[in-house]
Amino acid sequence: PAEVKASQVVVLNPNPHVPGEQAQIDWGRLGAWVDPRTGKKRTLQAFVMVLCCSRHMFVRPVVKMDQAEWTRCHVEAFAFFGGVPARLVPDNLKTGVDKPDLYDPKLNRSYAELAAFYGTLIDPARAGKPRDKPQVERPIPYVRDSFWRGRDFSHHTLEQLQAAAKAWCIEVAGRRSCRPLAGAQPGTIFAAMEQSALRPLPPGVFEIAEWSTVTVHPDIHVRVGKTLYSIPWKYVGQTLHARAAGGLVQFFDPHGDLVKTHLFKMSGRQWDDGDYPPGKIAFFQRTPTWCRRRAAEVGPACAALIDELLAMNALHRLRAAQGVLGLGGKHDDVRLEAACAKALSVGDPTYKTVKGILAAGTEIDPPPPSTGDAGAGAFLHGPARLFAVCDDAGQPAGGPGTERQAAS
DSSP states (O other): OOOOOGGGOOOOOSSTTSTTTEEEEEEEEEEEEEOTTTOOEEEEEEEEEEETTTOOEEEEEESOOSHHHHHHHHHHHHHHHTSBOSEEEOOOOTTTEEEOOSSSOEEOHHHHHHHHHHTOEEOOOOTTOGGGSHHHHTHHHHHIIIIITTOOOTTOOHHHHHHHHHHHHHHTGGGSOOGGGTTOOHHHHIIIIIGGGSBOOOSSOOOOOEEEEEEOOTTSEEEETEEEEEOOGGGTTOEEEEEEETTEEEEEOTTSOEEEEEEOOSEEEEOOGGGSOHHHHHHHHOOHHHHHHHHHHHOHHHHHHHHHHTSSSTTTTHHHHHHHHHHHHHSOHHHHHHHHHHHHHTTOOSHHHHHHHHHHTOTTSOOOOOOSSTTOOOOTTHHHHHHSOBOTTSSBTTOTHHHHHHHO
């Protein structure tokens, strides 16, 4: 006979058939389905958990395969079986395993919380090794052919589909003649041997949490789902772990210390003024009422200028009013009051004008005397030159002195 190498020998799990010892888990594609509520065509996936001893299975159709749905399917499966297997063997999906490793797999936080709450061990299968979980790999086509194909679910909502899958698991899959069980029915073996061997469900309700990793941006916000949440400004540039559960969103630093807690919000923005540096948040606290009060402290001219700015469309011109008052911090209230008075006197009460007056230092200069020409450009040679009759050389008739005489 041909020589057999030791590496060719397959070592199977020595205890897969011990009652209550192990359950294997996988996703499987069912097919296309039109949601009767929205009319939108969706692709249905099936979460499948199989108890290795009795071959009893739990199937849950889903339209998403995200972290929250993966955890929820486990909770529903444990409730269906009425207990918890000692060991779970899932595939190396990102919804459960962050980093596959034979000896030290890194589970995501949500899956690790589930295992701790239910007191079970998670032992992921090796990537690309279907033999590590054959009890769930083989039934996937059976689930698709027996439960899904040839049946009309066009008028079923997703909740009705999930209820139909539970009934199918008991009435059809649980009563099938199973060849690995020598023709016995999985439901019968489960009731006789495995149900009592499962670990009891813990008291209380498991809180499904969704974890994510976020980076604090310069605007002190992070995005979780469709919502922006503020984080204390000292954490800008750092990576935090976000946990969304129970109507709250909590943020933890890499050491596990709580940094910030917000109420959960579906979309938009959730912020706390205290997360901003004191100098930055002052801008948002300068309302029109604050601006008028502060202007009155500077002086009557400043108060008049701010009132004129905010007289119409106050919120639109609020930034300009804030800017004028902010100039008092760079200069002083005396200079600002004088600059506002000068801006009012020239009929241009704007932020740009006040800033220009202060920059030039002309707030205390007297206004230029009126020329009587309404601001028009002066005729440099005088009115006599304008109306004089010129000779051929371009000089006024009568010689150069004529212009001076006419002007006098």
